[in-house]
Amino acid sequence: MSDQALAGIRRLFVERYEDLKERLTRYLGSADLAGDAMHDTWLRLAQTESIGVVQSQQSYLFRAALNAAADRRRNDARHLSVAEIDSLLDVADEAPTPEQIVLARSELEAFKAMLAQLPARRRTIFLAARLHNIPRQVIADRLGVSRRLVAKELLLAHKAFVERLKEMKG
Template identity: 60%
Template sequence: MSDDGLIGLRRLFVDRYQDFKQRLARQLGSADVADEVMHDTWLRLAQAEQVGVVQNAEKYIFRTALNAATDRRQKEKRHQAALDITNFLELPDERPTPEQVAVARSEFEVFKRFLAGLSVRRRLIFLAARLHSVPYQEIANRMGVSRALVQKELVLAHRELTAIRKKIEDERMHQPLDNRLDQ
């Protein structure tokens, strides 16, 4: 198509702008997207240096608009994929720090010593109730003791554990700063 044909396409686009936009809005399901696509279509027509033989100018313009819509959709998908990747890469590392691992290991060692220091009956009651969530009455039935004794043993175990934790915290607070930083 000659320069006159290209000028004719541009003129038709301007003259029938609202018709094309309404058809696009119906086709794409959004007046806003149709408006953006119409702008993209105009840019394509304005930047074109030449076009081949055009049998139907309206169909040519509408096909150009649909191609612009497809390109826009693909570009948005690529952009969204890039954002998803960026968001994934920016996820915080939830692994514990070496310091947190050291503290956890230290606390676990204290807990193991605490358990080892309990009487056998108190240790069994404590583990059944706190680790395995066994109801007090069931623990009492299994061990052949009263429910009140199970509760008493748990209170005593908790007191011992609290005392041990307090002692450790007090020791940490009274250590020289240099030693606390090394732990």
């Protein structure tokens, strides 16, 4: 009896395909999802070997199509959309370009040259304060000078760098 019921449901699916798809489209609000659900329903019916007692074949088909649509929605929710994949692939390369590398090396060499032109004490104070982040009082104590002199040497070093940068850009 179940083979006859299954054959009847398959026949009804083919005969009433357009009506079922239209009803499913209205219910789901998407013709694409309804079409996919109808396809999945047919595949399920083709793979099914037997079914139990069915009260209403039309209700059975509609419920099977709704279940297929729900399964498709769950499956689609697990996967990234094409737009999401594209946005993930559109990641800016943060590595410097060859031009940026050359420019940075050039600027570093210019900085080293400017640093070499500073008087020894000024260079020592500048490197201690800016590179090693040593407090001014500690620098003054190490060099045996006043804190005010350390501040003055830092100011002069900064002015020298600013002037040299203006010359390079101008």
